[in-house]
Amino acid sequence: MAKSNVSKATLGRLPMYLEYIKSADIGKTISATAIARALSLGEVQVRKDLNAVSGIGKPRVGYTTHELAEKLESILGYDKTTHAVIVGAGKLGKALMGYNGFKTYGLEIDCAFDSDESVIDNSQVFHVDNLGKYCKEHDIHIGILTVPSSVAQSVCDIMLDAGITAIWNFAPCRLKVPDGVVIQKENLALSLAHLNLNTK
Amino acid sequence: MAKSNVSKATLGRLPMYLEYIKSADIGKTISATAIARALSLGEVQVRKDLNAVSGIGKPRVGYTTHELAEKLESILGYDKTTHAVIVGAGKLGKALMGYNGFKTYGLEIDCAFDSDESVIDNSQVFHVDNLGKYCKEHDIHIGILTVPSSVAQSVCDIMLDAGITAIWNFAPCRLKVPDGVVIQKENLALSLAHLNLNTK
DNA sequence: TAGATTGTTAATCGATTAACAATC
């Protein structure tokens, strides 16, 4: 990864830049100054960020829009598709499956798995017993965990067995996993609480 | 708000501390050292954080667990209930309505509003025409926007008219709002992309 | 008292911002 000389803070801003330069139909070139203005950021910061990841800026001109977009997509890994599966086909799991905003980020959710026969349709939702086989056949390492907290750990263990090494956990609980497995906890309630706090 | 002397970084860690001291049934007192160990954080950091918000630590003893919990809840505003409404009763909106993890954070989602007659049941989902009346009667200022991007801005405008001053926006688009209105964008795809990047 | 734990002051680190030289 070219991550080496790119700071965490910078990496976090790249998606914003990419979104902006892809959104408005900007001209052939775009300057850091213009991006900064549009996103209400410091122009030096934008310039430094773009320089750290690309080094393709030209004085007096700026950046070739499509070239910069490609560069950002490549660094962020949006140019290659990563497949993921959902475990837990409840309301949230289904909502995520129906969401089609993932492909912009090079992500694709293949299907979901559950143990409840009533939600299994064998086209999009399969029995969790088939999880290991599916992940191995399709070389899948990312799993989205949308089951109740009460069963989260045991389902997590099943996912680990299936070869999942990165879990996006929506259950409000801490998961025990071996070293090398990445857990990213998604706490929607906390996000709303954060908004609430910001209004005070 | 006692926010004054509490840094942003500290504020962001408080929920973790609170969750931990409420989770395990810890004894009557708890030390910053123990919290740091449990959460894999620096012990000085935890001590400094707790000191910034409470000043109730006792050398050799630590913190009275329930006292610390109360303090954290009060600073984070979890001790008072804030009501919110959802606009857009699609899959995601319904999933959020059914999620019962909000109350831990002093949040309650009252009901949802939509313009699609087929999802209106007049008990949990009402017609969006009633949004303004409901928000005024119940003094609601937080709205959760779960509609498609194509109509997000126009629905946002309706919410502003209804007296909403803070919007949790799930639509992948930028909203134009007057000064004083807080927008918090929730980009689930970006979160998954972030996890994906972290595994590389 | 001795020891564990707190709170504070100083040092370090990382990120942002400011100043400026380089260049198309």
Added chain:
DNA sequence: TAGATTGTTAATCGATTAACAATC
């Protein structure tokens, strides 16, 4: 050439970490 924009070097700021004094 002049001017806009880049990239770089130095200064500032905020947060983390280290060292240590205070205290139950």
